[in-house]
Each structure stands twice: as C-alpha cells, then as structure tokens.
Amino acid sequence: MRYSSGAVEALIEEFAKLPGIGRKTAQRLTMHVLHERRSEVEKLASALIDVKEKVIRCSVCQNITDLGVDPCHICTSAGRDRSVICVVESPTEVLAFEKTGHYKGLYHVLHGVISPLDGVGPDDIKVRELIARIGVDSTGGVREVVLALNPTVEGETTSLYISKLLKPLGINVTRIARGIPVGAELEFIDEATLSRAMEGRSAI
Amino acid sequence: MRYSSGAVEALIEEFAKLPGIGRKTAQRLTMHVLHERRSEVEKLASALIDVKEKVIRCSVCQNITDLGVDPCHICTSAGRDRSVICVVESPTEVLAFEKTGHYKGLYHVLHGVISPLDGVGPDDIKVRELIARIGVDSTGGVREVVLALNPTVEGETTSLYISKLLKPLGINVTRIARGIPVGAELEFIDEATLSRAMEGRSAI
Numbered sequence: 001m002r003y004s005s006g007a008v009e010a011l012i013e014e015f016a017k018l019p020g021i022g023r024k025t026a027q028r029l030t031m032h033v034l035h036e037r038r039s040e041v042e043k044l045a046s047a048l049i050d051v052k053e054k055v056i057r058c059s060v061c062q063n064i065t066d067l068g069v070d071p072c073h074i075c076t077s078a079g080r081d082r083s084v085i086c087v088v089e090s091p092t093e094v095l096a097f098e099k100t101g102h103y104k105g106l107y108h109v110l111h112g113v114i115s116p117l118d119g120v121g122p123d124d125i126k127v128r129e130l131i132a133r134i135g136v137d138s139t140g141g142v143r144e145v146v147l148a149l150n151p152t153v154e155g156e157t158t159s160l161y162i163s164k165l166l167k168p169l170g171i172n173v174t175r176i177a178r179g180i181p182v183g184a185e186l187e188f189i190d191e192a193t194l195s196r197a198m199e200g201r202s203a204i
Numbered sequence: 205m206r207y208s209s210g211a212v213e214a215l216i217e218e219f220a221k222l223p224g225i226g227r228k229t230a231q232r233l234t235m236h237v238l239h240e241r242r243s244e245v246e247k248l249a250s251a252l253i254d255v256k257e258k259v260i261r262c263s264v265c266q267n268i269t270d271l272g273v274d275p276c277h278i279c280t281s282a283g284r285d286r287s288v289i290c291v292v293e294s295p296t297e298v299l300a301f302e303k304t305g306h307y308k309g310l311y312h313v314l315h316g317v318i319s320p321l322d323g324v325g326p327d328d329i330k331v332r333e334l335i336a337r338i339g340v341d342s343t344g345g346v347r348e349v350v351l352a353l354n355p356t357v358e359g360e361t362t363s364l365y366i367s368k369l370l371k372p373l374g375i376n377v378t379r380i381a382r383g384i385p386v387g388a389e390l391e392f393i394d395e396a397t398l399s400r401a402m403e404g405r406s407a408i
Contacts, residue, residue: 004276004298005268007258011251017244019236020229030255031296032223034268038256040221045249047215051234052242054211064209064238072208092235094208 008034060133062109062126064091074098074107081105083143087130087162089113089150097148105146108133113154114161122161131165147175212238264337266313266330268295278302278311285309287347291334291366293317293354301352309350312337317358318365326365335369348376355382 008030015026033041058065058072065072074080074094084105088094089112097103112125122128134142145166149155163173179197180189189197212234219230237245262269262276269276278284278298288309292298293316301307316329326332338346349370353359367377383401384393393401 004262004278004295005259005270005273007251007254007270008268008295011255014248014251017248018233020232025224027296027299028224029222031294033252033255034259041252041256044218044221045252047211047218048237048245048249048252050211051215051237052245055209055238058208064212066209066211069209074208090235091208091212092231095231 057109057111061085061107062111062129063094063107064109079104082141084146085130085134085142085144086146086148088148089155093148105144108145110149110158113149113152113158115154115157125158127162127165130162131169134166134169134171142171144172144174147173149175151178261313261315265289265311266315266333267298267311268313283308286345288350289334289338289346289348290350290352292352293359297352309348312349314353314362317353317356317362319358319361329362331366331369334366335373338370338373338375346375348378351377351379353379 011030011033012023012026015021015029016023018026021029054067055064056067056070057063058070058075060071060075063072063074081104085108086097086103086105087108087110088097089110091109094107094109097107108126108130110125110127110130112120114120114122114125130145134145145162147159147162149159159175166173177200178193179200180186180193186194215234215237216227216230219225219233220227222230225233258271259268260271260274261267262274262279264275264279267276267278285308289312290301290307290309291312291314292301293314295313298311298313301311312330312334314329314331314334316324318324318326318329334349338349349366351363351366353363363379370377381404382397383404384390384397390398
C-alpha cells in the first residue's frame with residue numbers, strides 16, 4: 001500500500017534503506033520531515049551531501065578528516081606524543097579513545113580487519129600505509145604501536161599479522177588489555193574474559 | 205568530544221535531531237552514509253527536499269498529495285463510494301485504512317484533534333473544511349460520516365464536537381467500533397475496552 005503522495009513514499013523508501021530503520025520508523029521520520037520547517041530539512045539534506053563531498057582520509061593516519069585539513073588535526077597537533085601509534089579498525093574507535101581524554105599518542109585507522117571469509121585480505125585494509133608510515137619515521141620516531149582491534153577472531157588475526165610485520169622493524173608492539181570491564185560483576189563475566197583477566201593480572 | 209571531520213559531526217547533529225534517533229544511532233547512520241555510494245546519498249537528500257517542495261494537501265480531503273495532483277487520487281477515484289467520509293487525525297491513518305483494502309469511501313484528514321491543554325482549538329484543525337465539503341455535497345452526496353479518531357480524551361472530545369456539528373445537517377454520524385482486537389486474549393484486556401466490547405455486542 002502506498003501513501004497518497006509519491007514524494008512521501010520515496011522518502012520513506014530512502015529512510016528505510018538506512019541500517020536499523022524499518023518501514024514503521026521510516027514512516028515516522030517522514031511524517032516528522034513533513035511537519036518540520038523547510039530550513040531544518042535543508043540543513044539535513046546539505047549535511048548529507050557535504051559528508052560525501054568534503055570528507056577525505058588523512059594521508060598519514062587514514063582517519064576521516066575534512067577537505068583541506070590533511071594531515072588531520074590529530075596528526076599535526078603539537079600536543080601529541082609522536083612516538084606511539086594506536087591502531088584501530090574504524091574512525092568510531094578513534095572517537096572512543098579521544099573521549100577518554102587519556103591517550104595522547106597518534107592513531108592509525110585500518111578501515112577494516114583481515115577476514116578471509118568476507119574476502120578481505122591484508123591489502124584491502126590500510127596495513128601497508130602503517131608500515132610505510134613507520135618506515136618514514138624510523139629515524140627514531142615511532143617507539144610503540146598499540147593494537148586496539150576488536151576482540152573477535154578477525155581482530156585477533158589482524159593483530160597477529162601486524163605484530164609479525166612490525167617486530168622485525170624493532171618496534172615495540174603491544175595490545176590493549178583484555179579483562180573485566182569497570183562496573184561489571186564477576187559472576188556474569190564469561191570464562192574467556194575471566195581467563196584473560198587472570199593472565200593479565202598486575203601488581204597493585 | 206568531536207569527530208575529526210566537521211562535516212561528519214554536522215551530519216551526526218542533524219540526524220540526532222530526528223525523533224527517536226539518539227547520538228549513538230546518529231553516529232551509526234553517519235558512518236553508513238560515509239561508506240554508502242554517493243548516488244544513494246544524493247537520492248536521500250533530494251527525497252528530503254522533494255517532500256518539502258512537492259507535498260501539498262488535497263483541497264478536498266486535506267490528505268497529503270503531490271503538487272499537481274489536487275484533488276488527490278482517492279478523491280477523484282471513480283471506484284470510491286462518495287456517500288461515506290471517514291474522518292481521521294492524520295495521513296498515517298488513511299494509509300492504515302487503505303492497507304485493509306476494505307473501506308471504499310472517501311476520507312477527511314483533520315491534521316490534529318481538539319486539545320485545549322495544547323492550545324489546539326476547533327479552528328486549528330480541518331473541521332471547517334469538513335463542514336464546507338459536506339455543505340457543497342448536501343444535494344444528497346454524503347450520507348454518512350464515520351469518525352475514526354484515536355480513543356484518547358482528545359479524540360473523544362473531537363468526535364463529540366464534530367457529531368454535534370453534523371447531526372443538524374441530517375448526516376448519519378457513526379464511529380468505528382471499540383472492542384477486542386483480533387488475536388487478543390480476553391484475560392489481558394483492560395476493563396474499559398471490555399465494557400465497550402460488551403456494549404457494542406452484535407448478533408452472529
């Protein structure tokens with residue numbers, strides 16, 4: 001069944017293509033757009049186009065940045081520790097680490113992990129760029145690479161692959177700790193996490 | 205904390221303004237847009253603008269329709285029973301009735317219900333247009349007006365108000381049945397619905 005307006009129906013269909021948005025939600029969003037001021041809707045439409053037009057990848061860390069801001073502001077910041085690179089899967093994780101306000105090093109975004117089942121090999125992600133970047137800085141720049149990939153099979157495989165490539169270069173390769181999340185109850189933590197937490201115990 | 209791209213941050217903010225979309229979902233949608241083909245994103249952007257540019261209200265039933273299709277295709281359809289008008293609150297309800305494929309009459313969309321607490325009076329919704337429409341057709345056109353407003357206090361008030369206006373015109377005013385939804389279990393039905401269901405019992 002279709003709405004009495006083709007334009008409305010078209011917008012519902014476009015909204016419903018977005019991830020996690022079903023037809024009911026798409027209808028609700030469309031009704032909202034119908035009642036919203038035109039200027040607000042235009043802002044959303046142009047923000048959409050802007051993202052496709054203006055967002056590029058930083059030539060150093062591969063994180064997303066705006067056209068004209070390359071290298072990105074993290075790579076050019078004077079306040080960052082240039083001897084540490086944190087390797088993450090996607091820009092979202094950069095944001096997650098930045099939110100902590102704790103980490104002061106640089107980043108490298110792989111834009112994926114090695115996943116043979118999905119046909120993603122080492123050349124499909126930004127591993128080569130990482131090696132090249134460390135090669136350039138090998139005059140003593142980068143001292144440590146922290147692998148912060150998701151604790152999945154693919155993430156682990158990618159971590160292993162990168163560490164094997166980097167160790168011959170004399171780089172200190174580490175990975176973020178696996179253990180009990182803050183606020184969790186031990187009773188409900190799975191066995192694998194508990195074992196990792198026990199392995200990774202430290203003096204207090 | 206902000207993303208390293210202003211364009212990305214702007215889109216997240218715009219998405220987060222939509223109803224039911226929080227910041228996390230807005231981030232996820234933005235990441236999707238970032239990876240989506242440009243042509244697809246442009247389709248969404250232009251569908252948004254189209255809705256603001258092309259959608260108008262049918263001058264007869266007040267339902268939404270496209271520019272150039274006024275009266276709307278339901279109002280002009282030769283296959284509809286022109287003697288019955290179903291009064292609903294919004295275009296979404298027209299769609300709901302159309303989906304049933306059962307109702308063959310016309311519609312009238314009020315675009316709201318009388319709600320003194322929200323400052324919505326009879327003149328803020330399309331009641332006058334309904335009366336005018338029936339007046340025009342009073343040569344014997346409209347025989348019945350079915351009130352299909354939501355069973356809220358505001359909906360009931362509006363139903364009462366409209367029925368008082370229409371009865372002097374010699375129009376048969378009805379309301380859709382309140383009772384047990386199909387598939388429900390009597391045990392879990394609230395008292396008010398059960399009483400209405402009992403009141404509205406019919407011979408089988």
